[in-house]
Amino acid sequence: xxxxxxxxxxxxxxxxxxxxxxxxxxxxxxxxxxxxxxxxxxxxxxxxxxxxxxxxxxxxxxxxxxxxxxxxxxxxxxxxxxxxxxxxxxxxxxxxxxxxxxxxxxxxxxxxxxxxxxxxxxxxxxxxxxxxxxxxxxxxxxxxxxxxxxxxxxxxxxxxxxxxxxxxxxxxxxxxxxxxxxxxxxxxxxxxxxxxxxxxxxxxxxxxxxxxxxxxxxxxxxxxxxxxxxxxxxxxxxxxxxxxxxxxxxxxxxxxxxxxxxxxxxxxxxxxxxxxxxxxxxxxxxxxxxxxxxxxxxxxxxxxxxxxxxxxxxxxxxxxxxxxxxxxxxxxxxxxxxxxxxxxxxxx
Numbered sequence: 001x002x003x004x005x006x007x008x009x010x011x012x013x014x015x016x017x018x019x020x021x022x023x024x025x026x027x028x029x030x031x032x033x034x035x036x037x038x039x040x041x042x043x044x045x046x047x048x049x050x051x052x053x054x055x056x057x058x059x060x061x062x063x064x065x066x067x068x069x070x071x072x073x074x075x076x077x078x079x080x081x082x083x084x085x086x087x088x089x090x091x092x093x094x095x096x097x098x099x100x101x102x103x104x105x106x107x108x109x110x111x112x113x114x115x116x117x118x119x120x121x122x123x124x125x126x127x128x129x130x131x132x133x134x135x136x137x138x139x140x141x142x143x144x145x146x147x148x149x150x151x152x153x154x155x156x157x158x159x160x161x162x163x164x165x166x167x168x169x170x171x172x173x174x175x176x177x178x179x180x181x182x183x184x185x186x187x188x189x190x191x192x193x194x195x196x197x198x199x200x201x202x203x204x205x206x207x208x209x210x211x212x213x214x215x216x217x218x219x220x221x222x223x224x225x226x227x228x229x230x231x232x233x234x235x236x237x238x239x240x241x242x243x244x245x246x247x248x249x250x251x252x253x254x255x256x257x258x259x260x261x262x263x264x265x266x267x268x269x270x271x272x273x274x275x276x277x278x279x280x281x282x283x284x285x286x287x288x289x290x291x292x293x294x295x296x297x298x299x300x301x302x303x304x305x306x307x308x309x310x311x312x313x314x315x316x317x318x319x320x321x322x323x324x325x326x327x328x329x330x331x332x333x334x335x336x337x338x339x340x341x342x343x344x345x346x347x348x
Contacts, residue, residue, distance in 0.1 A: 012069075019062060023070030023091070026060050027078055030093030032101055034196030035084040040118070041189055049191060052108060057094035057101060059191070067091060080202050084194040098196045102208035109190030113180055116173035124165040124179070124186045131156045131182060138181065145175045 012020070027033050038046060038061065050059050062070075064085050072079045094101050114120070126147045131138075135151045142149035147162040164175055171179075179186060196203050230240040231247070256266045257273065282295040 016066060019066050020069045020073065023060065023062060023066060024073050026058070026091065026093055027070060027074045030058070031095045032093070032098050032196055032198035033078065033081070034092045034098070034101065035081050035089050035194045036092050036105070037087065037192040037194060038090050039088040039192075041191075045189065049108065053092075053104075056096060056104060057092055059090050059092050061090035064089065077200055077202075078197055081195060081197055089194070090191075092191065092193075092196075098198050098203045099208050099210060101196060102193055102203075102205060105191050105193050106209075109188040111185035112187055112189040113185050114171050114176060114187045116171055116176040118171050118187070120165040120167055120169050120171055121187050122167045123163050124171075124175075124184075126158055126162045126164055126178075126182065126184070128158050128161050131158060133181070138178075141174065141178050141181075145172070145178050147178075 036059070041049070053059060067085050067089070068082050071082050071085075092101070092105075096104070114124075126142070130153075131142075131149075133156045135154070135156060139149050139151055139156045142156065142158065146164045147158050148160045149156055149158050151157070152159075164178075165171055193205055193208075195205075196208075227240060229235075230237055231243055234244060236244055253266065253269075255261075256263060257269055260270060262270075279295070282291055285291060
């Protein structure tokens with residue numbers, strides 16, 4: 001506890017000193033501590049929220065002056081939270097990160113009726129349709145609060161979506177009664193996080209509200225781009241070594257075919273290539289008597305086949321470099337040894 005905080009607690013009644021001590025212990029116990037608004041939450045519902053938080057977070061409510069003293073008594077910058085202590089508030093502590101705390105508190109909020117004198121949290125709209133209320137004075141009450149209503153088919157209908165209160169407006173008693181009659185619950189009740197302090201950093205709600213799906217997509221995209229960069233830069237990692245070996249094997253095979261390197265791995269391809277070249281040459285010779293019998297009456301290979309060395313090498317190289325990484329992704333664990341052995345056999 002700082003010297004300034006000690007001076008502030010010197011003249012406190014004993015019970016207040018004990019309360020401040022318990023609050024400072026509470027703050028020290030958790031990795032993340034925040035200030036939440038509890039305004040407008042009925043006592044019974046607040047107790048339910050406490051029980052629902054059990055195991056993940058803890059809510060502590062006390063007098064604002066004592067909350068101030070406790071936050072100022074704890075080192076590491078927690079006094080910044082005093083700027084958010086106003087009105088009906090409490091401290092919330094958790095060992096979860098601030099983003100997880102915010103998500104949990106938002107998910108725990110539930111719809112509730114709005115009372116006269118409260119401020120509309122957003123535009124309140126009475127939707128078009130059958131209210132289910134029998135004809136009577138209620139049609140006039142609807143019209144009085146600004147809803148387009150009339151009696152139709154034996155019940156009261158709202159003929160158009162009607163904005164009966166705009167965001168920030170105070171709700172009148174008449175409007176509160178009408179909304180209650182319709183069973184509408186235009187506000188959310190829950191612990192409203194004002195700020196949370198963790199690891200020396202202050203977070204406000206607008207910094208904690210994340211689109212999880214968008215964030216996941218961004219991370220997946222970044223991972224894919226990093227992998228592509230690693231492969232293209234020939235920078236081996238645990239995730240790209242297999243792909244790089246497969247790519248190198250394909251390129252080595254293409255080079256071996258072009259340079260006619262004698263290797264067991266290339267023998268079949270070299271023989272096929274040589275046979276195609278011989279047949280292509282034989283097809284250009286008009287004097288059949290100059291040819292061995294097995295090469296007479298041969299036709300030139302179809303254009304685009306393996307007759308031209310450059311076309312053959314280019315096609316082979318392109319197929320290998322494109323196809324091999326895909327195969328490596330399907331079975332990375334099984335290809336490491338075979339890829340390395342292939343390189344070794346071809347080039348000794």
